[in-house]
Amino acid sequence: MKDQYVQQATEGHVDDWTPRLSVMLQETICTKCGARFGIDARFCGFDGTDLLPCDIQTNTPVPAATNPRRCPKCSRMYPSYANFCGADGNDLLDVFNSRRDMQSATQANARKTNSAIKVQASKDENAANTGTNLSDPSFIGKTVEGKYKIESVLAEGGMAILYLAHHIAMERTVVVKVVHGTFLSSPDAIQRFERESKVAAKMNHPNIVQVYDFGFIGKQPYLVMEFIKGVTLGAKIRTQGPPSAAIAEKIMVQVCSGLEDAHSSGIIHRDLKPENIILQDRSERPDWVKILDFGIAHLLDSSHQRRLTISGRICGTPEYMAPEQFADKPLDTRVDIYALGIMIYETLVGDIPFWASDVGVLMAKHLMEPAPAISSKRPDIPTGSKFDRIVAKCLMKDPDDRYQTVTELRHALEARE
Numbered sequence: 116m117k118d119q120y121v122q123q124a125t126e127g128h129v130d131d132w133t134p135r136l137s138v139m140l141q142e143t144i145c146t147k148c149g150a151r152f153g154i155d156a157r158f159c160g161f162d163g164t165d166l167l168p169c170d171i172q173t174n175t176p177v178p179a180a181t182n183p184r185r186c187p188k189c190s191r192m193y194p195s196y197a198n199f200c201g202a203d204g205n206d207l208l209d210v211f212n213s214r215r216d217m218q219s220a221t222q223a224n225a226r227k228t229n230s231a232i233k234v235q236a237s238k239d240e241n242a243a244n245t246g247t248n249l250s251d252p253s254f255i256g257k258t259v260e261g262k263y264k265i266e267s268v269l270a271e272g273g274m275a276i277l278y279l280a281h282h283i284a285m286e287r288t289v290v291v292k293v294v295h296g297t298f299l300s301s302p303d304a305i306q307r308f309e310r311e312s313k314v315a316a317k318m319n320h321p322n323i324v325q326v327y328d329f330g331f332i333g334k335q336p337y338l339v340m341e342f343i344k345g346v347t348l349g350a351k352i353r354t355q356g357p358p359s360a361a362i363a364e365k366i367m368v369q370v371c372s373g374l375e376d377a378h379s380s381g382i383i384h385r386d387l388k389p390e391n392i393i394l395q396d397r398s399e400r401p402d403w404v405k406i407l408d409f410g411i412a413h414l415l416d417s418s419h420q421r422r423l424t425i426s427g428r429i430c431g432t433p434e435y436m437a438p439e440q441f442a443d444k445p446l447d448t449r450v451d452i453y454a455l456g457i458m459i460y461e462t463l464v465g466d467i468p469f470w471a472s473d474v475g476v477l478m479a480k481h482l483m484e485p486a487p488a489i490s491s492k493r494p495d496i497p498t499g500s501k502f503d504r505i506v507a508k509c510l511m512k513d514p515d516d517r518y519q520t521v522t523e524l525r526h527a528l529e530a531r532e
Contacts, residue, residue, distance in 0.1 A: 143167060150295075184208060258283070260330060263291055263339060279342070282327075288342045289327065293335055308336050314380050315409050322373030322404045324393070343405050345396070348462065349389030357465040360496060362402060364528055366394070367459055369404035371525035374455075378448045378521060382409055385446065387454035388435045389461060433477050434467050438512050441478045449514040452524060456486070456509025456517075463502060464492045468510070486510045501532055 144150070144167060184207035255278075258264045262283060269277040269290065278291040294308075312329035315338075319325060328339040348366065357363070370392060377384065384391075386408060395403040437453035439446060460468045468486035471477040489506055490498045505527050511517045518524040 254278075259291065259332060259337070262328075263289065265291065280339075282339075290340045290342050291337055292340060293332075293337045295335070305336070311382065312336075312338060314382060318376060318380055318382070318409070320373050320376040322369045323376065323406050323409065326409070341405075343393050343395065343407075345393040345403075345405065347390050348392040348394055348458075351394060352389060352462060352465055357463050357493070360463065360502065363459070363462045366392070366402055366404055366462065367455065368525055368528050370406060370455065370458070371521045371528065373404065373406045374448075374451055374521045375525070377406075377409055378451070383446060383448055384409055384451050384454075385440075386432060386435070387451055387458060388432050389458060392458075433474055433481075434469065436481065437514070438482045439514060441481060447514070448521070449517050449519065452509055452517050452521060453514075455521070455524060456506050459502065459509065460486060460489055460506050463489050463496070466492075468506075482512065501527065501530060 146167060186205050187208055188205045255265055255267060259280070263280040264283060265278045265280050267279045269279050271277070275295060276293045278293065280289050280291045281287075282289050309329070312326065315326045316329065324343055325341040326338055327341065330337060351358075358366070370387075374384065374387075384406070387406075391407040393405040393407060394401075395405060397403045433441075435454040435457045437446075437450040440450055457467060457469075469477060469480040469484065471480060486506060488498070488503045490496045490500055490503050496502055505524070508527075509517055509524065518527070
């Protein structure tokens with residue numbers, strides 16, 4: 116039976132029977148404070164509490180009795196009763212409290228103890244320096260370093276918490292993005308955060324959300340950014356449908372313009388997607404673009420990036436990631452060009468070109484499948500149009516076959532047929 120399943124997998128039938136836990140269980144959750152972490156995490160970085168798997172469809176902890184299992188080779192997830200991986204035949208390991216690998220468990224416990232001590236020390240330092248705890252709801256109303264009064268939580272994700280704040284001296288509204296301390300776990304990562312935050316703060320492009328300041332509260336890094344009122348491109352597509360080709364072109368030209376400035380400063384975005392593009396309705400020009408989230412995804416140390424990629428909580432979003440990001444290869448600005456190709460397609464079609472409920476299957480599509488032509492989805496766009504050609508070139512699997520700069524891509528978008 117085992118050999119039969121492995122044979123089916125190699126013949127491309129994995130998706131017919133592989134359990135869907137790889138999508139359901141991509142995160143863990145702290146039962147005390149509710150913070151969410153990668154599937155590989157064992158305890159909460161804020162309070163040291165043991166974590167449980169989190170079903171992302173219901174946003175609830177999964178009982179320990181249903182402890183998922185993972186293939187040590189391909190990282191596919193399976194239910195607790197599975198014994199081997201259907202894709203490659205490897206024996207499975209329990210994700211939590213594995214009895215098959217006592218050495219790993221011992222090492223994990225040692226890391227837990229050491230990290231818990233560090234977390235407590237960081238909390239003590241926070242309390243001594245600021246009297247605040249960033250993971251505590253009572254942080255609302257407190258003042259950061261005497262400059263930023265925290266007013267409310269805007270959003271919380273796997274990498275950071277966004278707060279709406281008031282800059283006391285400048286008397287203006289800002290956004291304070293607090294990066295979870297677990298993402299900057301080495302001195303090199305902290306130095307890179309400081310160095311690249313300075314570069315991001317120097318960028319002053321009309322199509323990029325400006326970074327005003329950065330710092331640390333205890334050992335938790337934060338960025339202070341421009342507050343923008345508007346709607347994300349993703350929300351606009353979902354509520355209003357795909358825009359006309361002319362409007363889509365204007366939006367993407369602005370995105371290219373902002374990226375030109377960032378790339379010239381040596382900054383790669385790495386997580387471009389419609390949710391990171393805010394559209395403002397200015398009186399002189401509707402659909403004015405502001406690009407969000409320069410300054411976090413590229414700051415993680417390489418070992419942490421690889422863990423996140425394997426677990427499914429990636430330094431980026433799988434639907435928009437270039438093949439080389441999945442392959443853990445060195446990255447350059449062409450990963451942003453690939454993501455732009457996905458965004459151009461989605462903006463014009465209303466859907467992404469590659470989709471699968473299993474991250475492994477989605478990765479395979481990015482690595483091997485060509486994207487469908489936009490003209491095959493929109494009758495008003497002729498076959499072989501510049502949009503077909505642009506998307507096809509952006510989404511080439513080999514970075515050398517894509518546009519080499521966003522300037523080239525912008526010129527292709529602006530060209531008249």
